Amino acid sequence: MANSPTIATSSEDVGSVPFTPHMHISTTSSPPRDMFATPSSTTQPPTILSSSMHQMPPLPPVPGFRDSSYGKIWVSPGAKHDFLPPKGPSRVISNIIKAKYDSPWPNWTKVPQDYKNMWFDEFKKKYKWFPRYEKFVRATFNHKGSVIVKNTMSKLQAGKDKGEWIIPEVRQQLDAYWSGDDFKKKSDTSKQNRAIDNGASLYTGESISITVHRKRMVHELNRDSTIFDLMARTKKNKDGQWVNDKAKDIVDEFIRHRENIHPVDDTQDVFGE
Structure with a gap:
């Protein structure tokens, strides 16, 4: 009786068994499928993924980068009373205020609310932010505006700013305000208070910690x-x-x-x- 061919029982055995022409190895229990047969009505067509399913989600905007749709620059909360990016917005706020300083307001408190709103609207034309940052942006804008007005008025009064940006009539009224008795009294009182504060914080322990x-x-x-x-x-x-x-x-x-x-x-x- 002729020896029957050995059937491999594992994947390791397949490589060690010599191939014979009459040997048939079944790898599945289902009947062979005719590759030329027409698909039946019950056959599910292959799923075709749309191109949108392959698209990556949009990256969050980077503060300081310009939005391609509206041409505005993105800002976000930074350090206390500051934006990200920190430098650009301050210059823009200063330019906005100086471009529309129509009355002799000596400080931020004296500026009418409608002017503050108008300045903020101009700021929104150049910058954009997420809606959840709206309150922060407005509060930071007000803080920076207050500091800018204070510093600008001090420079005007000291002659460090020539005031070419301000309306001549407004400058004259500011000069009259600064030379008035009321302002001088307030200024003297502020100087005395600063001197007292400096004295109270004076350290007499020499260079010893x-x-x-x-x-x-x-x-x-x-x-x-x-x-x-x-x-x-x-x-x-x-x-x-x-x-x-x-x-x-x-x-x-x-x-x-x-x-x-x-x-x-x-x-x-x-x-x-």
Whole structure:
């Protein structure tokens, strides 16, 4: 009896079995399909994907890039009171304000709301943003506008800005306002307040840091130094006087606050009074 051909039982066996002309290996249990047969009515046609299904979703706009549809530049929230990009919008706001400064408004508060709205509308012609940023953009616009008006008026008054952009009649009225008694009184009061604030923040601890002062006082007092100890060391002159009345008022307020929470008996010793 002739030897029958060996049938491979695995994919590994197929490579090791010699091929014979009469050998038939079935790879599927279904009957062979006629490749020339006409598809029946129950055959599902192949799914054709539309070109839109292959399109990638649009990328989010990059701040500072110009929109191809409207020619506007995209902006988004940046740091506090600022945009992304930070530089361009400030210049645009300054140019918008200077182009339509029709009355002698000495500061942002005096500018009528309809003018502020008009300036913002001009800003919207050059920039665009997502609707969810609307409140942020308007608040940032107002802040920048306030700073720009303040700085511009200061430069005009000091002669650093020649004011060629402003209407001559408006400039004359501004000059009259700045030379008036009311403005001078307000200006003098502001200067005094700034001097007081600077005095209250004056540091008399020389070039020694607070940390070093605190470590030294631990050894001097033989106890942990308190905030009051440090203030007495760094807010008094060499003659033992507070740098000014406002500094003393701040310390007195601290003392009252601490006594209301936890009464202490060593206040006189702490401040040497």
